[in-house]
Amino acid sequence: MSMPSSYAEARAAEPGARPTDILVRLSQPHWDAACGHRFTRELGADTLSAEVFGRYAVQDHLFVTDLASVLGHLIARAPGMTAKHRFAAFAAMLTSEENDFFLRTFDQLGIEPQEAARMPVHEVTRAFAGLMLSAAERSYAQGLACLLCAEWCYLTWGVREAAEVRPRRAWAQEWIDLHAVPAFRSFVEGLREEMDRTLDAATPEEQEAAARAFRRMTELEVEFFDAAYS
Numbered sequence: 001m002s003m004p005s006s007y008a009e010a011r012a013a014e015p016g017a018r019p020t021d022i023l024v025r026l027s028q029p030h031w032d033a034a035c036g037h038r039f040t041r042e043l044g045a046d047t048l049s050a051e052v053f054g055r056y057a058v059q060d061h062l063f064v065t066d067l068a069s070v071l072g073h074l075i076a077r078a079p080g081m082t083a084k085h086r087f088a089a090f091a092a093m094l095t096s097e098e099n100d101f102f103l104r105t106f107d108q109l110g111i112e113p114q115e116a117a118r119m120p121v122h123e124v125t126r127a128f129a130g131l132m133l134s135a136a137e138r139s140y141a142q143g144l145a146c147l148l149c150a151e152w153c154y155l156t157w158g159v160r161e162a163a164e165v166r167p168r169r170a171w172a173q174e175w176i177d178l179h180a181v182p183a184f185r186s187f188v189e190g191l192r193e194e195m196d197r198t199l200d201a202a203t204p205e206e207q208e209a210a211a212r213a214f215r216r217m218t219e220l221e222v223e224f225f226d227a228a229y230s
């Protein structure tokens with residue numbers, strides 16, 4: 001099949017697929033490039049340079065801070081208590097356990113937290129914040145598309161790498177485990193179901209806008225991993 005260029009076209013070509021599978025289809029080859037990035041493979045093989053992970057962790061701490069703000073928008077816009085609770089519980093985890101992971105990792109890698117906070121924000125990190133926050137301000141569907149992309153991509157490589165021999169370094173172990181545990185799988189499945197429903201109910205313009213946001217996220221995921229190497 002030649003590459004479909006719009007959500008409507010891709011959906012018509014595969015009426016049996018889940019709407020969220022269509023988002024992935026439309027985001028190739030970036031989706032595979034993000035989920036299979038050398039960063040994720042080296043992390044799993046325990047060959048990733050600590051310097052690369054340190055640079056990544058500093059920027060990812062900033063990314064996660066912005067993502068917590070995106071969740072605020074989604075909580076406000078979510079249509080019911082089930083969805084609001086899903087985002088609220090996730091926001092609670094991001095701002096507590098996940099934040100502790102970054103602080104522990106900075107400590108293991110000899111990065112002072114004040115030093116991390118003073119690090120310049122990378123242009124890719126800034127582009128992520130711009131995309132996610134403006135998407136969430138525009139609509140629920142577009143904001144949800146950004147969140148789903150970020151989480152599903154990490155689940156995909158996390159589950160793959162967790163099936164391999166465990167790395168020895170604590171930060172590598174933890175960063176894989178976090179993205180492969182059953183609670184995270186069910187969180188992402190819940191996001192997919194919410195996105196499937198939201199896309200089915202959306203106008204054609206909104207469907208295309210959500211698909212564009214998802215695709216742009218996959219490009220930035222690749223650039224974000226790349227940036228840690230330079």
Ligand SMILES: Cc1ncc(C[n+]2csc(CCO)c2C)c(N)n1
Binds near residue numbers: 221224
């Ligand atoms: C650039 C970037 N994209 C996506 C994620 C994924 N992610 C963001 S918060 C969270 C919850 C549990 O770790 C997950 C999986 C990330 N960390 N960094």
